[in-house]
Amino acid sequence: MLRSRIIPCLLVKNKGLVKTVNFKDPKYVGDPINAVKIFNEKLVDELVVLDIDASKDNREPDYKMIENLATECRMPFCYGGGIKTVEQAVKISNLGVEKVALSSSALENPMLISEIASAIGRQSVVVVLDVKKTLFGGYDCYVYNGTKKVKGDLVELAKKAQQLGAGEIVVNSIDNDGKMAGYDHKLIRIIRAAIDIPLTVLGGAGSLSDIKSVIDEHKIIGVAAGSLFVFKGTYKAVLINYPSVEDKKSLNKC
Known part of the structure; x- marks a missing residue:
């Protein structure tokens, strides 16, 4: 049976694991390889790793880091950051990465989506939309860590990504990033209604009940989180954690 x-x-x-709030003030929290080792033991469904500065700094992906992560990783692995060409995407795929995530490159050069999908398969192409609320209740899409607004309607950007060959959309709430105060369900509904391909949502999880609320309302969906699986307790002590098998079963009961 399909489940979320x-x-x-x-x-x-800089090769270190960090956490942000509203895409700002990255706080170092540890070694990503150690986190992957712990997530292996916890039977994680899938793992996303995003190099937050690669595209902004106009540098290539760190292939050695990616290779090390892919070698260690025993679950499906999606990498994003700095991918601007088909050749880079193919190289990353050949390192054992199941999915490549595109953000600024896909929005600035949409045909890259089609080109990469042709090279490594549509199911391996993820387009990430980093989204911020407007003063009037709408949403705008941003790139380069939320510093540059993208022209165009958010819904049309999502539809175009699907039409060009994206196999999955990740919608990430900049407003909710690191706040641990719940997901933006309105945003999820808007994107869910616009596309037919798998959707993963990110930004705001503070508890397992926040994840359950997304699954209960939106059914089969990808529910991603950062702080929830890295921090523990009121004072946000660094502790890599993940729901148990029984907890995951409970979360998927709608």
């Missing part, structure tokens, strides 16, 4: 995927999302900066 519960996905840790790790942010990497």
